[in-house]
Amino acid sequence: MTGPAPDGDEVLLRTEGRAAYLTLNRPRAINALNHAMVTRIDRALTAWAHDPAVETVVIGGTGGRGLCAGGDIRAIHADVSSGGGAASAAFWADEYRLNARIAHYPKPYVALMDGIVMGGGVGISAHGSVRIVTEGSRVAMPETGIGFVPDVGGSYLLALAPGELGTHLALTGGAVGARDALLCGLADHFVPAELLRRLAADLAELPVEQVLIRYAGEAPPGELAAHREWIDRCYAADTVEEIVDRLHAVGVPAAKQAAETLLGRSPTALKVTLAAVRRARRLGPLERVLEQEYRVSCACLSAPDLVEGIRAQVVDKDRDPRWTPATLAEVGEQDVARFFAPLGDRELSLAAEAPPEAPRRAR
Numbered sequence: 510m511t512g513p514a515p516d517g518d519e520v521l522l523r524t525e526g527r528a529a530y531l532t533l534n535r536p537r538a539i540n541a542l543n544h545a546m547v548t549r550i551d552r553a554l555t556a557w558a559h560d561p562a563v564e565t566v567v568i569g570g571t572g573g574r575g576l577c578a579g580g581d582i583r584a585i586h587a588d589v590s591s592g593g594g595a596a597s598a599a600f601w602a603d604e605y606r607l608n609a610r611i612a613h614y615p616k617p618y619v620a621l622m623d624g625i626v627m628g629g630g631v632g633i634s635a636h637g638s639v640r641i642v643t644e645g646s647r648v649a650m651p652e653t654g655i656g657f658v659p660d661v662g663g664s665y666l667l668a669l670a671p672g673e674l675g676t677h678l679a680l681t682g683g684a685v686g687a688r689d690a691l692l693c694g695l696a697d698h699f700v701p702a703e704l705l706r707r708l709a710a711d712l713a714e715l716p717v718e719q720v721l722i723r724y725a726g727e728a729p730p731g732e733l734a735a736h737r738e739w740i741d742r743c744y745a746a747d748t749v750e751e752i753v754d755r756l757h758a759v760g761v762p763a764a765k766q767a768a769e770t771l772l773g774r775s776p777t778a779l780k781v782t783l784a785a786v787r788r789a790r791r792l793g794p795l796e797r798v799l800e801q802e803y804r805v806s807c808a809c810l811s812a813p814d815l816v817e818g819i820r821a822q823v824v825d826k827d828r829d830p831r832w833t834p835a836t837l838a839e840v841g842e843q844d845v846a847r848f849f850a851p852l853g854d855r856e857l858s859l860a861a862e863a864p865p866e867a868p869r870r871a872r
Contacts, residue, residue, distance in 0.1 A: 520549040521571075526713030527564040529557045536572025542629045543581045544600040550633070551607050558615055565712050566614070568633060569621040569705070575647070576621060579628025580604070582655065586819040594810030601660065601806050602857050604629065605799045608662045609859050612636040612795050617717045621709065622646050623702050627684070632661025635695050636795070639717055642687040643702035644729055648695050651682035655822050656775040656814025656832065658782045658805050658848070665798035668789035669694055673744035674733055679786050680749070680779055681770045688731030699728035739764050749779045750837050775814040775830070776837045781805060781848045788849070796859035801849065803857035808848040 521532040531553055533540035557563040570576040580600070588596045611618055611633060620634035623643045631650060634640060642648070650659040650667065659667060659679050667675030670693040678685065678693065690696040700708055704724050711720045733740070743755035743764060749771070756768035771779060785805060789798045809815045813833040821830035834840055 519543070519546050520553075522549075522553050524557075524560075524563060527562070527715075528709075528712045529553070529560075529563045529566050530709070531566060531568045533568075533570040533577055536570075536574070538581065539575045539578035539625050540570040540572065540630070541578050541581045542604065542633070543584060544596070544603065547600065547604050547607050551603065551610065554607075554610060554614065563616065565617045565619060565717055567619045567621065567709050567712055568637070569623075569709065573624070575625025575627075575630070576623060576634060577627070577630025578625050579630055579651075580661075582819050582823055586816060586824060589810055589816050594807075597810060598807050598855075601803060604632065604661060605803055605857060606859065608632045608636055609796055609799055612662070614638065619709075619712065619717060621705050622648065622690070622696060623705060627651055628663070629661050631663055631666070631695070635666055636662055639698070639721070640696040641698050641700050641705070641708075641725075642690050642696040642728070643700060643705065644687060645702050646687050646690060646696070647684040648686075648690045649682060649684035650679060651684070653680060653774040653778040653782055654682045654818065656778050656812070656816075656818030656830065657809055658778055658785055658802070660802040660806050662795055662799055662802070664782075664785045664789045664802060665792075665795050666695060667693075668786050668798075672737060672741040674737070674740060676744040676783065676786055677733075677740045677767065679782050680744075680752070680774070681767055682774070683767075683770070685733065686731055687728040689733045691728055692731060692733055698725040700724045700726065736761075736763055743767075749776075749783055752783075753837070775818060775832045776834060776840050777812065777814055777832070777844065778818075779837065780840045780845050784845050784849070794860065799859050800857050804850065804852055805848045807852060807855070808850070812848075 519535050521534050523530050585597045617639055618637035619639040620637045622634050624645050625647050627649045650663040652659050667679045674693050687699050708724045739759045739761050746752045753768050753771055756764045792798050818830050
């Protein structure tokens, strides 16, 4: 057994019995990911994949507020504002490689998705083979609220959700609880939060299947199932404008609220997100979608809304972003198409690196 790393380390690593434990340790930032953390996680997973003593990997977070609130968007804001975004592009390249590694990991990868799990937090958990949510879980891809587009394989996961639930979550950025995360395919099992520590400890002694039998139970009621009819009808529209019109016309308070939420998001991000999710359904494996997301993410570095969205939500916190363009009508097809343009020698080529088998989707 190895002890935990020093408290100053942003990723704590230890092994005990048959399990290896990876704990994100930036509690003041709700364990938001930076480049150094991604590198440390990747190196640990590489070592444990080849260690016969490690049979299960467990990922969790410190601080009690959540597994991971996403990527360190303050760092992205500073990088784009002063350095042109090269560091952010390098971060995303390694982060997306890590997401693909997790999807193909050869050993059970148990993600403890308690509390806030958003953006990059979804990327390091929801591609794993055993994804556990609790009554406190709040799972989301909230990127359109900062002028960005779902990444870390989020567009892949949401494209696979039943009906148009994924489109709804991708565009609004809404957070879902345990039952709805299970419904959308973002999680596999519900375990009460008070039992997570015991579950994690038992994984040092027993196979995952035996431990899940002890702890997994019925999730509390969700919300999305009751809204499937209007969600599927409204979000099946071809354009964001038509989606908003349908949401306003359907006569359901929750649909009207969704429409108002969309009208506050970045118009460009909304249109690019809708295109990204629709394209993801046709692209095939996760790696292809991650490659597409990398093109989109890099294009966002030279668009005004990402810096402005982070400024409004996180830096100045005035919650009043000034989007450019300001309306959906001003965002044309060519404006959207440029986000998907090839990057030439800067392309992220993951499909060639992937193992021949499809990502493990054991549930």
